[in-house]
Amino acid sequence: xxxxxxxxxxxxxxxxxxxxxxxxxxxxxxxIYLGDTARVPYGIRSSSTVIRxxxxxxxxxxxxxxxxxxVACNTVSAVAIxxxxxxxxxxxxxxxxxGAMAASKVSAxxxxxxxxxxxxxxxGAYQRVLKQLIPDVDITARACPLFVPLVEEGWIDGNxxxxxxxxxxxxxxxxxxxxxxxxxxxxxxxxxxxxEYMGEETVLIDSAVETAKETQRVLKSEGIMNxxxxxxxxxxxxxxxxxxxxxxxxxxxxxxxTDIDLVDIV
Ligand code: DGL
Numbered sequence: 001x002x003x004x005x006x007x008x009x010x011x012x013x014x015x016x017x018x019x020x021x022x023x024x025x026x027x028x029x030x031x032i033y034l035g036d037t038a039r040v041p042y043g044i045r046s047s048s049t050v051i052r053x054x055x056x057x058x059x060x061x062x063x064x065x066x067x068x069x070x071v072a073c074n075t076v077s078a079v080a081i082x083x084x085x086x087x088x089x090x091x092x093x094x095x096x097x098x099g100a101m102a103a104s105k106v107s108a109x110x111x112x113x114x115x116x117x118x119x120x121x122x123x124g125a126y127q128r129v130l131k132q133l134i135p136d137v138d139i140t141a142r143a144c145p146l147f148v149p150l151v152e153e154g155w156i157d158g159n160x161x162x163x164x165x166x167x168x169x170x171x172x173x174x175x176x177x178x179x180x181x182x183x184x185x186x187x188x189x190x191x192x193x194x195x196e197y198m199g200e201e202t203v204l205i206d207s208a209v210e211t212a213k214e215t216q217r218v219l220k221s222e223g224i225m226n227x228x229x230x231x232x233x234x235x236x237x238x239x240x241x242x243x244x245x246x247x248x249x250x251x252x253x254x255x256x257x258t259d260i261d262l263v264d265i266v
Contacts, residue, residue, distance in 0.1 A: 042076060
């Protein structure tokens with residue numbers, strides 16, 4: 001029994017989709033979430049900037065005495081996960097491997113689509129892991145940068161969202177991918193529209209769900225679960241005004257977000 005909290009960070013608010021799954025699968029664990037809301041978005045920045053930001057985020061959480069670090073951000077996972085693992089002395093989990101692993105298991109024909117931010121898609125991180133898992137995999141990758149502001153605006157249904165989904169995903173549908181990895185924290189909120197457009201033959205992979213499963217697996221194998229049959233405490237830190245985090249956070253978490261503190265991590 002290890003009472004230390006699970007640390008989770010994201011470039012901003014989107015990582016709450018990962019926290020939501022962690023809370024669902026590991027309700028007894030305490031969690032500390034850091035959203036770097038002052039510097040979001042990361043998805044349009046260079047690798048060196050994303051790495052520098054992610055060191056500051058990870059160091060802040062490590063100082064809070066966490067037992068495991070979950071990097072909820074796909075962009076950070078794509079460019080910095082190995083560096084973060086080397087930097088910290090606790091287990092570090094990213095979202096890319098769990099998502100890619102799940103896709104490789106369900107893909108019927110090895111025709112896999114990957115969508116994410118520009119940085120995630122250009123890094124080739126999902127593509128690399130998928131190729132290791134299925135050597136002759138056929139990958140169609142597409143950056144969908146407008147999905148992030150769309151979701152943050154709360155426009156997750158209706159015609160504007162439907163048109164943007166159709167425009168971005170046209171090539172993936174034409175390619176008849178049998179599996180589509182939602183490689184960005186925000187995309188699970190567009191799951192219904194994406195599923196509607198891609199059709200029933202395409203299986204959608206939610207990296208958030210898979211990452212929570214991986215977190216549970218690592219906690220068990222390391223013998224560091226908190227199995228006290230209690231409800232875990234939630235704590236939130238942000239690098240910019242908590243007010244917006246509180247409002248938009250509810251869309252992501254599906255419940256009220258309280259106990260939010262503003263921090264300077266630089
Ligand atoms: N959290 C980012 C990701 O999953 C999306 C938002 C951003 O660009 O920072 O890639």
